[in-house]
Amino acid sequence: MTSSTFALPASAAGALRHHPLVVRYAPIVTIVLALIAIWYVAAVMMNLSLVRGGFEREETPYTVSELIAGTMSAERPLLPAPHQVIAAFVDSVFGYAPTAPRSLVYHSTVTLSATLLGFVLGALFGIGLALMIVHSRVLEKSLLPWIICSQMVPILALAPIFIVVLGAIGLQGLLPKSIISAYLCFFPITIGMVKGFTAPDPMQLDLMRTWSATPRQVLAKLRWPAAVPYLFASLKVAITISLIGAIVAELPTGAEAGIGARLLAGSYYGQTIQIWAALLASAVLASGLIGLVDMTERVVGLQMGARP
């Protein structure tokens, strides 16, 4: 900022400061940079005693700069420095063939396939359930309260049982994990879609009745288009939950592949850098998936004639 102030005339600097891009992104960039700085300081402070202990055990004399350099390059640090995490991430993404068990791409695809299958199953089930609830007063009165109640229950706790039960009847691998994902992510979709299907106001429903529209026509021409914004809002929530479900489903079962298995293995063997790299991979996956839903929403919106 300061250098540009020197280089530009005062008015240009002012214009730059009020440029929409700067107004929007300057705070974010500043805070991200501050967080990275804090991370470095924390890494130095947390790993200090570890590195000092190492030097003293080997009885080599050391300087402060050597000590700090040591905290940045320890093999099993308490808190790895950001560049170590990124190096490990890049190395395990590009350093191995995508099918090698050390490649993060391999583990990510395992988790991603469970996530996506679970998401599709959950979305279909959730929408179907919402359709039934909207069309039946009995179901609305009897089933909906239970669905809302189950939101308050830590459903993730069911994950290990599901894996054990499904394993006992011969289901293993991808499907049990995606069933957990589906089970976790159909709730927000059902709730959102019930809201969406009931979003048209009575006037519009009355209009459909004056045209003597069948329930199916009311659904296709009025309820469904009205529910689309709700659909995408709940899909965005659901896809992250689905990813969390897939990762957690890999934890208690000793799965061999997947981001959750990577986390578990890292925690067993104290490979902190590996854990952080796996976390970074899950963050990349999560933001990619949300971005995908976001993009679909925009495309569908344009198709349906929404003004950009």
Added chain:
Amino acid sequence: MNPRRRRLGFILAAAGVLSALFLPLSSEAVATLSAQPLLLALTLAAALLFAASAWTGGSRSIALGFAGVLCAAATTLVLLRDPGIGGSAAAGFWAMVLAVWLGAGLCVVELASQRPRGDGARRALNLAVPLLFGAVVFYLWEVLVRGFGVPPVLMPSPSAAAIRFVSSLPILGQDFVQTFVRGVLIGYIIGCGAGLLVAIVAQRFSFLGRGLLPLGNFFSALPLVGVAPIMVMWFGFDWPSKAAVVALVTFFPMLVNALAGLSASGHMERDLMRSYGADHRQTLMKLDLPAALPFIFNALKINATLALIGAIVAEFFGTPTQGIGFRISTEAGRMAIDMVWAEIALAAIAGMAFYGLVALAERATTFWHPSYRT
């Protein structure tokens, strides 16, 4: 519902109950219903009640049908105690179960279509319908598991899980204290408190707020429970690591919601505060925080569930030998599924009670909000 269809349904239910007298109850040789006077009386009563409810209408029909359902359900449950029936039930038994299902279904449908006038009656009805529905689901679960003799390793009956729940109350109490009181509550208070404080600071300095809002949105969409192994490494196996995970998981939803809530007060109110000469602290305490309460409670409710999930998942990575998550993973490994279900029931009760308390606090403090006006 069409009265003719309802009548047909109840007649079918009565016929189903009666057919249990003639069809074989089990594939093994067992005493028939007519040989057991009490059960015979219950069966006949159920059939009579169903028939009576077929020929009456309105709320009397529901009451009669419900009494019939109770009689028939009691008969099937008593029958299941006979070791010759559990696991090898046959047509007669299932005819009775189907009759119970049909009768209960008709009662629920009829009950849901009632439109009582009074406010209290409507509230009671809104409670009774889902409760009845849940009772039917539990009954079917119990009867199916025991009637077909599903091995308890796969799926225990609800009664087995309930017996296990009652008989291992001390262990469950320990787990509850370890996971909920220590891990969840402490982490929840730290996480939500920190989120609220940061939001208040960020509202004071808008530069910070504009940077934190998108970042907070981004972070609250990440699978943050994944940090559990790191926290276990940093804070050890005991509850501090669980509290740390819970604090981290609950921080971002609170930050995002509180930031949105703190800017919810309108220009008019702000101008009014300025015309009173209120300083920043007074505006915060008297205007911004009260206006943000609905948003803050929204975050508190989201976090109530997230916190329990975070603590249970963190326990999968290592615990002292107690805690809900620890018990679930070890008992699932030992195939003691009834204990796992008892723990899940504990987690469910704790989660609902926690959520309910937060919701009650919300009612008490945001009674002025339009969503509560009737």
